[in-house]
Amino acid sequence: QSALTQPRSVSGSPGQSVTISCTGTSSDVGANKYVSWYQQHPGKAPKLMIYDVDKRPSGVPDRFSGSKSANTASLTISGLQAEDEADYYCYSFAGSYTFVLFGGGTKLTVL
């Protein structure tokens, strides 16, 4: 099964909002609420930012929000800050056969 589809890059100025999309199929993203988002700075491990489509772990700023419509999940970052510049990956649980799919990753540049 192919990876989930994300834009390769997005950009925004400090204070603006950006949205990163993650498109899958009715067998993965569209099938359940098992969608999460990860932030990865260069040379670091990924960090969980959103899980269960729209839930934030403790410590993640409320500037980060998640949503889903049909087979597409989205991560919105509002009030962009310089430290938000990173790679972002979406994740979906895809059933007992494929198990897990990641998106190809989106590089966020804060201008």
Place this chain on the structure above:
Amino acid sequence: EVQLVESGGALVQPGASLRLSCAASGFTFSGYSMNWVRQAPGKGLEWVSYISSTGETMFHADSVQGRFTISRDNAKNLVSLQMNSLRDEDTAVYFCASAGVLTGYYKFGFDYWGPGTLVTVSS
């Protein structure tokens, strides 16, 4: 504080074997499933293997099926990845990641990650 620390990465030749380990602390290790996720240089994340909390259930990605085996020792809070018949395309940083510790259910994704260990397969 939850900590995951991988070890065992090395430079090996194609066809060789290598065993990675991940030491866990700061949570009830035996209560949660664990995973290995890898990232080739300059590339995205790729899930590799899953093991249930008891070790009874394991899944592997098609790309490593039959070559890699995940295991765990709940008495020692360790999860391991035995990698055989290594190929050039297995070159990557390998991350150990927990599932369900923070989120409450393993299907919600990987909540804590180790810093990773580099495996390089090259002649």
